[in-house]
Amino acid sequence: DAGITQSPRHKVTETGTPVTLRCHQTENHRYMYWYRQDPGHGLRLIHYSYGVKDTDKGEVSDGYSVSRSKTEDFLLTLESATSSQTSVYFCAISESVQVNEQYFGPGTRLTVT
Amino acid sequence: AQSVTQLDSQVPVFEEAPVELRCNYSSSVSVYLFWYVQYPNQGLQLLLKYLSGSTLVESINGFEAEFNKSQTSFHLRKPSVHISDTAEYFCAVSRSNTGKLIFGQGTTLQVKP
Numbered sequence: 001d002a003g004i005t006q007s008p009r010h011k012v013t014e015t016g017t018p019v020t021l022r023c024h025q026t027e028n029h030r031y032m033y034w035y036r037q038d039p040g041h042g043l044r045l046i047h048y049s050y051g052v053k054d055t056d057k058g059e060v061s062d063g064y065s066v067s068r069s070k071t072e073d074f075l076l077t078l079e080s081a082t083s084s085q086t087s088v089y090f091c092a093i094s095e096s097v098q099v100n101e102q103y104f105g106p107g108t109r110l111t112v113t
Numbered sequence: 114a115q116s117v118t119q120l121d122s123q124v125p126v127f128e129e130a131p132v133e134l135r136c137n138y139s140s141s142v143s144v145y146l147f148w149y150v151q152y153p154n155q156g157l158q159l160l161l162k163y164l165s166g167s168t169l170v171e172s173i174n175g176f177e178a179e180f181n182k183s184q185t186s187f188h189l190r191k192p193s194v195h196i197s198d199t200a201e202y203f204c205a206v207s208r209s210n211t212g213k214l215i216f217g218q219g220t221t222l223q224v225k226p
Contacts, residue, residue, distance in 0.1 A: 004156075033214075040122075042203055042216040043157075058213070090156055100145065100207040102214055104156035 003027050004105035006091050012111045019078040021108050023091030025071075031094040032074040033102065034058075034066060036087040043090065049074055050097065081112045115140045117206050119217035127225050128196055134189040134220045136204035146187040147205040147214070148178055157203065163187065174198075199224045 003026030013019050023032060031050055035043040035058075045058030047066040055066050063085060065077045078085055088109050092102040120135040138144065145164050149157040161172040168180040178189045187204060204217040 040218055042117075042119075042218045043214075044216075045213060048213070092157075100214060101147070101159060101162060103159070104149075106156045 004091060004093055004103060006089075006105040006108050008108060009106065010109045012113060013081050014113055015082060016080050019081050019110065021076045021089055021091075021110070023074045023076070023105055025074075025093050027093060027095070027103075028071060029093040029095045029103075030071075031097055031100075032068065033092040033094070034064075034074065034076045035090045035092065036060065036085075037090060037107075038087050046076065046089075078110075081110075083112050086110060086112045115144070115206055115208065115215050117204055117215050117217035119202075119204055119220045121220050122218065123221045123223065125223045125225060126194055129193045131192050132190065132194050132198075132222065134202050134204075134222065136187045136189065136217055138185050138187065138204070138206045140185070140206060140208065142208055145207045146178075146180060147207070148172075148176070148187070148189050149203045149205060149216075151201045151203065151219075153200070160189075160202070194222070194224045196224050196226060198222060 005024045007022045033048040034046040044060045049055045049068045067075045090107050091105040094102045116139045118137045126132050147162045148160040150160045151157045161170045163180045171177045176191045201219045201221050203219050205214045207214050
């Protein structure tokens with residue numbers, strides 16, 4: 001298994017509070033991704049990173065920000081959580097954008113009450 | 114724009130029966146194709162991939178998928194399923210150098226004894 005961990009694994013928070021999810025990899029892969037998984041929607045890309053301090057938006061980026069200060073860590077922040085952000089969040093890594101074979105972390109289940 | 118359609122949201126089958134999970138994609142350019150599997154409460158694992166060459170690709174646990182360019186399909190098949198194959202299966206497509214995977218909505222395979 002690729003060395004990808006996510007923390008926390010579960011979180012319950014209240015509407016309006018900020019939340020930060022962490023993705024940590026030990027593979028030294030250049031590309032990192034944040035997805036959310038919702039029933040009927042599959043996985044949708046929130047943000048991705050193609051290097052330290054280099055990030056870009058995905059298809060559902062509103063309400064989310066990311067940071068990558070080190071190769072191994074990619075942080076996802078919900079600046080003011082809303083109930084619509086209740087979801088399961090997955091981090092993924094990839095060595096090459098040419099083929100883009102991605103490896104996924106175990107996920108974080110976030111509930112916003 | 115690219116899109117991926119998985120034609121069945123749920124596929125119930127009996128153990129040892131054959132199964133086909135259907136995936137169609139739309140793209141005007143060459144793509145790479147993937148099938149991922151997600152077991153309950155886990156992250157996604159790469160099951161198999163088509164990059165180039167032979168249009169029939171196989172996984173280590175008996176699944177196979179065939180790339181059909183004329184029909185823009187990448188259906189997943191297994192001649193005899195086991196209870197342990199119960200999971201959600203995602204088809205995904207990537208264009209070279211875009212750094213993005215586009216996922217289908219997922220198909221839940223439920224294998225009954």
